[in-house]
Amino acid sequence: MMVEEKFTLANGVQIPKLGLGTWRIPDADTASVVRDAIRVGYRHIDTAQAYENEHGVGEGVRASGVSRDEIFITTKLAAECKTFAAAGDSIEWSLRALGMDHIDLMLIHSPQPWAEFREGKHFFEGNLEAWRALEEALATGKVRAIGVSNFERADIENLFDNGSVAPMVNQVLAHVGNTPFDLIDYSRSIGMLVEAYSPVAHGAALKDARLGAMAESYGVSIAQLCIRYCLQLGVLPLPKTANATHMRDNASVDFVISDADMSTLKRAESSTDYGEANAFPVFGKKRQVTDPEPGG
Template identity: 75%
Template sequence: MTQPWHGRVQNLLRFEVNAMILEETFNLANGVEIPKLGLGTWRIPDSDVAQVVREAIQIGYRHIDTAQAYENERGVGEGLRASGVSRSELFVATKLAAECKSYAEAKELIDGSLRALGLDHVDLMLIHSPQPWAQFREGEHFFEGNLEAWRALEEAYKAGKLRAIGVSNFEPADLDNLLANGTVRPMVNQVLAHVGSTPFDLIEYAHSRDILVEAYSPVAHGALLNNAGVGALAQKYGVSVAQLGIRYCLQLGLLPLPKTTNAAHMRANAAVDFEISDADMETLKSAQGDTDYGAAGMFPVFGKKREGSRTATDR
């Protein structure tokens, strides 16, 4: 039986030398290049994230994703500076708090993120959710409020504070609202996407409008590791379940954002220089169904309603 990735010396060596994906980029609609693989920082405390970011950059990551709701922008900025890598080589993304649905507040929060990160510009900023978290997917789209927040992002984009702007967790109707009424088209939609829960219709819709789709939790917040069928397929390719999940997203044209605090896992997540066959991709694409996200299931994006506020850390 094939051993798991952490027990295979040959793969450990491969992690060190084969991370070509870290050098590859997508082109956003406005021509800005964005690294094809990023480091997610959800639920990494501000006191710990600087070290995580610094290690990721040393390994070769150039794309770091954070958010106001994660409450770790300060630490992310510290890690960026501690890395010693030129700012021009780094791609930094953050998100406007989901509860922010006014122009004035959005304008203030955009500048707040720049101050917290210690940067004069951010490479990508997203509206974190079309609804405030406490009302996530309850029917109201907050079209007017999202246009107000979008207007502030457009203004910051035109002023050079943001190199690209987009959204997260937006459905087609929410995208249409911005496409029809904004002056700058969204360049990114960051959504939950992994084997077992892939929003194919939304992905196709976004791609048809030249919107890049980013995949957060590409390993289903760890739940994919318990999937026996995916595990067997990973063994076939001699890779870990996490690597298979990340590669799956890449082959769908998505930009995966795996989150880890472990340097060995960072290297492993970037060692995806293999190709999943068309037949096996079809098998993975058909593996749709309920996913047990464990403790993460308390968060709205993973399917359960909860009481929330801006200070809660949501995806």
């Protein structure tokens, strides 16, 4: 299964090529979902402070019976953390919420606070402050690798030019019909691994008849086709599901999309109508860094 294969980050840390996304899974449900995923074979779980389910992720890992060292955990700094102190507190918050002594990969969730996402300001100084806190956590062993999410080229260049440690990962929205090829190529050219969140377009791809026809020709589901597309681009997909059967199917992607079909998929256009997912639930929320309460 694909969950057994790994990429190697710039600092030598290995990361499973397929992960489980946990966005919009309530904390109360997350422990059982994570436990199921680990039983299926997943060894890479992706969460974030903004998802408010880190506690459940930690509980699920402990309930799985699998050694912590065999599980790769990614989480993300709240987008509003743009000072060294706030980011440092935020890292400690995640460690306590997860109930772990280290995090495998920690990302800055967004270059802007969600209330100002993509409104023109880059927050270069604030991102450098947050990055400095991540660099310190890396040096002390609290995190094993550091990176960014939703960062554009200018935001990445700011960290490369002014930070002490180069970002190792850029996690972006990427799926058939909405693939940021220039950003992927740039990130890869400077040694970053690109991760794709929502590789099935928040479920919208499942309604695409053209993708359905192509998937049928390979004897796979649309979700499997979309996940395989990302893998053949050299991108790490993070499909989200709470269903154990779907988890197993999403990891069963050992087929190969032909060059001709990959070309077709790369040229595909999408309406990017994500339905309920259009209302990104962390936009506009001001995350307060406090001690996590039991249960989340």
